[in-house]
Amino acid sequence: MTITPTRETLDATIVQIIGGHPLSGRIPVQGSKNIALHLYAAALLTDAPVVLAAVPDIIDTAVCAQILTHTGATVTTTGGRFAVAPALATAINPVIHPELGHRVRTTVVLAAAMLARTGQVMLPYPGGDAFCPRLIDRHLAAMQAAGAEVTADATGIRARCGPRGLQAFTVDVNTPYGPSLGATVTAMLLAARARGSSLITHPSIEPEVTETARFLAERGVAIHFDEQGLHVVGSEWITGGGFTVAGDRIEAATMIMAAASTGGNVHLDGITLASIPEGLTAALATAGISLTDDASGGIRSILDGPLRAITTATGPHPALPTDTAPQLAAMLTQADGSSLIAERVYPRRDTHIKGLRAFGAEISATGSIIGVRGPVRLRAASAAAEDIRAVTALLIAALAAEGASTIRGMYHLRRGYGRLLANLATLGADITITSEAP
């Protein structure tokens, strides 16, 4: 199956940036990558067609759409609208396409939806960014708790329920790094179809979880959070209808930090301050960037002088999102003083460091603590990265550096950002996209 532009085309793409121009202006924020991907899985649970609006035009949504098609669902994507009509339970092909499933992180969540609909599923090991081992034991524990027998071998995982189908269950989705976002959604989708009332303890409260819960609740699933956890009463019929994907808080953070790294401010449409996690707002405020809701819609970033060094830590929502830490490190190369970012969601997430050093950044990793010394006058460089947020960290460094830099790794960028380069150009970035000769 071919997703366009192809991986080969994107791997051969080189982005040249002539840095040193302050970025300012007004641009739209896309629908959230990670919320959309979990809603694609939730849509597989429904008994009537679903239309998702504001889906981002990225590789991961295209891959997930093809995974859904492979299960027998009818899907169409037009201009940010994703329409899906799942196959009847008896006609679902309970196999996640091995190659496609190995490309995205939500494979195991999609598999949970198929298990919930058909009582069985086969899936490859999930993909997504490979910055460190990313365990799925809590997802599999939820499947087992719901009554499935789960077996795994080198090629993938198989889960199968007995003749009684899914039963109500209790599962704990906590991990040594905090509640698992993905496993909370996996458990929630299983519970939405299990017979009886289930309890998910220590649930994640990331927007991916609360938006998927809202999607299910609007479709008739009884679901609520209390001090015990997340309660879900299984439903025999889950209706369809429309739902809008919330704005991408990680893309918003990326644009704010890119602009601030060049001394500029942005006005972002399609998102409000309520969608920005408190930990992110606080970290930006300490660095000298305040965010406000604008009367005309969207949010504005306002830099109150030279950037300042900060000490901060990533963590589960509403703390600073781990998916913004690489971009933050790039921005802090321009801040006055020594900054520290403690990574608390993944034991190591430091794939951006090597590339940032190529620009002359003074950056170190000691265990899970990233140290950045600034302000450094970055020099133009050629650099590549192999995951979404590491690539955006390099783009930020190139925008702040004097002269012409080249960045590679556009497959990873397009996995999560639909129009980032075009938006940066709108803000005044000097960007040329070329392709390496074959």
Ligand SMILES: CC(=O)N[C@H]1[C@@H](OP(=O)(O)OP(=O)(O)OC[C@H]2O[C@@H](n3ccc(=O)[nH]c3=O)[C@H](O)[C@@H]2O)O[C@H](CO)[C@@H](O)[C@@H]1O
């Ligand atoms: C597609 C998507 O939405 N991806 C996001 C999702 O990933 P994802 O859902 O994979 O992240 P999790 O919240 O599950 O993982 C967080 C931490 O828990 C550990 N863990 C997770 C599951 C498990 O069964 N056992 C276990 O130990 C992981 O190794 C990791 O250290 O949340 C991450 C944390 O906010 C984000 O960085 C990703 O962008």
Ligand SMILES: C=C(OP(=O)(O)O)C(=O)O
């Ligand atoms: C790590 C990320 O995504 P994924 O989980 O899809 O790899 C991310 O969005 O930063």
